[in-house]
Amino acid sequence: MTQDPLHTKLCDQLGVEFPIVSFTHCKDVAVAVINSGGFAVLGEAMHTPEEIEADIKWIRERIDGKPFGIDLVLPASAPAESSLDEISSKIPESHREFEQMIMEKYDVPMPKESVDLHQWGGLSQALGRAQLEVLLEERVPVIASGLGSPAFLLDAAHERGSLVWGLVGRTRQAKRQLEAGVDAIIAQGFDAAGHTGDMGTLSIVAEVSAIAGDTPIIAAGGITTGRHLAAALCLGASGVWTGTLWLACRESDIDMIIKERLVAATAADTVWSDSISGFTMRVLKCPWTEEWKKPEAPRPLTSPYQMILSSDYIQGANDARRADLMTEASGQGVGFVTEMLPARQIVSDMVEEALGVFDDLVGLPD
Amino acid sequence: MDPERAGRRAECDGGGLIMGSHYAARQDFTGTLTGEYYDEGDPPWRWYKMIELTRKPNDYPFESVWCEAESLFLIENE
Numbered sequence: 001m002t003q004d005p006l007h008t009k010l011c012d013q014l015g016v017e018f019p020i021v022s023f024t025h026c027k028d029v030a031v032a033v034i035n036s037g038g039f040a041v042l043g044e045a046m047h048t049p050e051e052i053e054a055d056i057k058w059i060r061e062r063i064d065g066k067p068f069g070i071d072l073v074l075p076a077s078a079p080a081e082s083s084l085d086e087i088s089s090k091i092p093e094s095h096r097e098f099e100q101m102i103m104e105k106y107d108v109p110m111p112k113e114s115v116d117l118h119q120w121g122g123l124s125q126a127l128g129r130a131q132l133e134v135l136l137e138e139r140v141p142v143i144a145s146g147l148g149s150p151a152f153l154l155d156a157a158h159e160r161g162s163l164v165w166g167l168v169g170r171t172r173q174a175k176r177q178l179e180a181g182v183d184a185i186i187a188q189g190f191d192a193a194g195h196t197g198d199m200g201t202l203s204i205v206a207e208v209s210a211i212a213g214d215t216p217i218i219a220a221g222g223i224t225t226g227r228h229l230a231a232a233l234c235l236g237a238s239g240v241w242t243g244t245l246w247l248a249c250r251e252s253d254i255d256m257i258i259k260e261r262l263v264a265a266t267a268a269d270t271v272w273s274d275s276i277s278g279f280t281m282r283v284l285k286c287p288w289t290e291e292w293k294k295p296e297a298p299r300p301l302t303s304p305y306q307m308i309l310s311s312d313y314i315q316g317a318n319d320a321r322r323a324d325l326m327t328e329a330s331g332q333g334v335g336f337v338t339e340m341l342p343a344r345q346i347v348s349d350m351v352e353e354a355l356g357v358f359d360d361l362v363g364l365p366d
Numbered sequence: 367m368d369p370e371r372a373g374r375r376a377e378c379d380g381g382g383l384i385m386g387s388h389y390a391a392r393q394d395f396t397g398t399l400t401g402e403y404y405d406e407g408d409p410p411w412r413w414y415k416m417i418e419l420t421r422k423p424n425d426y427p428f429e430s431v432w433c434e435a436e437s438l439f440l441i442e443n444e
Contacts, residue, residue, distance in 0.1 A: 073390040076437035077380025147390040149436035195391035279391035302423040
């Protein structure tokens, strides 16, 4: 072997030391990873344009000119607008009763305040658009789209010096985005936290890498160790996109109860369930997910009805900080998250382990 | 109107943010494009209207959906 196996074209594209991308909703985590030689993308989909602008400023003040990314959820479809009351009225009584049964059986407290369910429908395009305007105005180094195709904004972004990444769960989505000229594709597999497609990480990374040409592919889904990193590079990826890995790190701002659950969890403690949002998503098991799996449970509804049903449980559990009730999105790699380490050490450990794998396999350059 | 797309069958790898969460999720649709479209903002973000939905999420309450242009895949052999 004649070159550093961890120095990939993604490193060249970004000017970073290691091909490790942290996807996080926590600014402190993002800054820590960036200042440790990795790259971070901050999830801002639920933030207002003003909040996004403030967060960009906050990050820039702490990373000494290094690059960073912002992730938005660009919608790919939009139904007609409908009021929350109208939607709520369509939830069958049988499902309401099942929700109530769970709330009473587990003594789930009601939320302290009514859950703020943002309006469903056509507003999503307008919000996405307003968020994008901030990213373009601020010339954010990397604009990542966590769902819909970012093809329409490529020219505007490139004119401002911004790179555009797209996250895909199917090969045909990757092909379409590659043809449009995105700067990197995040190929996310079934192992990931949250909502995923049904292709496994091994399969989608290999398939998308095979058609990517010179465009960097970033592997996502269940990646939490240096062995995962090495494997992803062997599949043809140029880096890894990691989320669960950072949830329990020292800088992370999520509830300590969830951190403790993550550190104790293995892949078997996660479940791919449609009981929370109406779409299959990977989360830590909790009474809510387990009750909806039982034979006597009604079939979960689609979005947004199921989210309306689950919102009181989720928020009530969080408000009361009930460890026996709470849940969090978690990927299958959670079994390797065993300590609440500083982000810098996580980066370092991942790099060392990956290099060790390559050294064992083919030897490393002197 | 886009007459070339009017009446064409298509699949949409749709989806978006889920109400009340910071999660995003896919929603798949198959249907017929009316040819109607609109452009949101500048640079234009194009959306096409799809009706006669033969595939949609369970309990999806509407008869039509707007699909982002780059998330549409025309069905060639129908």
